[in-house]
Amino acid sequence: MGYRVGILGATGAVGTEMRQLLAERQFPVSELRLLASPRSAGQSLPFGGEMLPVRPVSATELAGLDMVLASAGASVSREWAPIAVAKGAVVIDNSSAFRLREDVPLVVPEVNPEALSQHRGIIANPNCTTILLCVVIYPLHRVQPLQRVVVATYQSASGAGARAMAELLQQTRQFLHNEPLTTEVFPYPLAFNLFPHNSPWNEQGYCQEEMKMLHESRKIMGIPDLRLTASCVRVPVLRAHAEAVNLEFAQPLPVAQARAILQQSPGVALVEDWQKAYFPMPIDASGQDAVLVGRIRQDLSHPCGLELWLCGDQIRKGAALNAVQIAELLVQKGWL
C-alpha cells in the first residue's frame, strides 16, 4: 500500500532532491510520476531500483494522483496546480504562486503543522530563506515575543536552480584560466564576487526575496505585525544559505536560555565550539536536514537584542525536505 505521487519539475535541482528524499525517507509510494515541461521531458531517472521516464505535464498525467510535489516555478504552478487539485490530488507547491493566498496554508512543519488541516487542495512550501529563518526564530518567539528582525543573507547559487550552480562552477573555471566570465542565469558574475539578490525590486527598494521573508514569516509564525527588514545577497556558494540575524524581543531573552531552547528545538542543530571558532558553515550544512545555528550572543547595541548565525541546505530544508515533511504529516495525520 502507498500513495500515487507526482513530481512536477522533476529534472530541476529541487525536483531531483524530492525524488531522492522520497526514497531515502521511505515515503510510502505506490506509483511515482516524474513530470516536467515538454522541453525537459524525455530523459529517465532512477527511483526504487527502476528507471522512470520524465513525461511532459498534462491533465491526463495529473489524473489519478494522491499528491503532487511541484517545483517548476510560479507560472507552471498557476497553470497546473488547480488542474491537479480538480483531478483529486493534493498539491504541495514550492513556488511563490499561492503562498500568500488566505485559503492556502503556508507551512514549516516545525512551526505551524496544524495549518495543514485547513488545506483545500493546495499547500504552499515557503521561500527557502524564510524556512531556515522561521525554524530557528519561532521557538524563541514562543518563549519571548519577537518584535523586530534585521537579517542579512548569504544565499547560494542553488536558489536560482541547477543551471545557476553550473554557471558558478563554469565561471570559476573561467576565472582561474583568465578567460572572460559568461553570464546567462545571473545578471553579473558570481565567481569570486557577490551581489544583492537579483529578484525584481519594488518602489520601496526591497527585492522580491526580501518581501517574501517579511510576508511569509508573518504568516508562518502567525505574527501579523512582526517588523522585519532583510538584505538578501547572492554569494559564490553552491547549495547552502547562511543568515546573520539580529532579533529584538519584547523583553530580554538571556543567551543561555536561547541556547537551551534551540538545543531542544526540532529541525535545529546547535553548532557552537567557541574554542575552535567553529560555527555553522555552508559546507557543513550541505546535505544535512537540520538548520545549523550558532554564535548566539547578547546584542551589545540593544538590551532586548540577540544576534545569531544560521546556515541550512537550500535545496533540502529550504525546499525539497520541507515539502516531503509536509507530505509525511498529511499522511500521518490523515489530512490528505
Place this chain on the structure above:
Amino acid sequence: MGYRVGILGATGAVGTEMRQLLAERQFPVSELRLLASPRSAGQSLPFGGEMLPVRPVSATELAGLDMVLASAGASVSREWAPIAVAKGAVVIDNSSAFRLREDVPLVVPEVNPEALSQHRGIIANPNCTTILLCVVIYPLHRVQPLQRVVVATYQSASGAGARAMAELLQQTRQFLHNEPLTTEVFPYPLAFNLFPHNSPWNEQGYCQEEMKMLHESRKIMGIPDLRLTASCVRVPVLRAHAEAVNLEFAQPLPVAQARAILQQSPGVALVEDWQKAYFPMPIDASGQDAVLVGRIRQDLSHPCGLELWLCGDQIRKGAALNAVQIAELLVQKGWL
C-alpha cells in the same frame, strides 16, 4: 625635494599597494626604504623605475626617515614604531596596536582629518571594515545623528593577507579537481564556503573584528555612545569587502536626502541602477579608491531606519590608500 619614506611590511599585500600608491599618486618621495621581517627581506621590488632591495627592519634602517608606513602586524608595530618615532619619523600604522590609545589619532581623512594635528609621532590607520563603514555613514550622521548601527559584513580573503588570497585560489583549484582542500591561513576552507570572521572571541561572543568596528567607529566619528553591533563573515572573494548596513537615526532621514548627501560625500561613489539591479559589487570595487554605496532604502521595520549596501577595496581604501591619504594630509597641512 621630497620626503624620506619607509614602508614596513613592504612585501605584504598592503605594503605592496602602499608602494604602488606612492608612485601612482606622485607622493613627493626623495628616498624609499622597503623594510620587512628578516624572513621576508632579500627580494627587490620596483619603484620609480628602479629596483629597491627589501631590507630587514632595524633601528639603523629606521633612522633618517620622515615617515614610516607600517603594515606588518600589531606585534611588529609595537616593537618598531616607538623606535622609528624616537629616530624622528612619523609612523602611520596600519595595525591594531595603537588604535584605541588616547594619545594616538585614529583617522579616516574624509571623516576626522583635524585629529591628525594632535599626533605625537604615531597615527593609527583604522580597521578596513571600519574605514569603509565610516566613510559612508559619517556624512549621514552629520545631518541626522546616528543612534544605532546593525551591520553584517562580507569580507574578502585579502583582509588576512596575500597568503590568504593565494590559499583561496589554491582551494578553488583543488575543489574543481576533486582534491582535498588544504587550509593553512584560514582554519576552514573558504572556497565555495564562508564562515564567521576568524579573529579571537571575547566572553560576550563577539570577535575582535566586530569589537574593532564598535570601538574604532566611536572614536573616528566622535560618537562615544554609538550603539553598534556587527556580524563579521569571511566570504570567498579576493580583495573587496561588502557590508549590509542597517542604521537608526534620532529622527527619520528621508532616502532622497541620504542619497543627495552621499552623492556629494568625498570618497563615496553612489552606485544604484534600479532598472538593471546594478549595485556595488566586489569586482567593481576592486582597484577603486571610492567606497561604493547603493540600495539606500527606508527600513520597513523602523520609522527612523535606513538600509544601505556598501562595497570597497579592502587593500586600497580599507588599508593602503587611507594610510597614503593620511601621509598626503600631513604634508599638505604641515603637520609632519
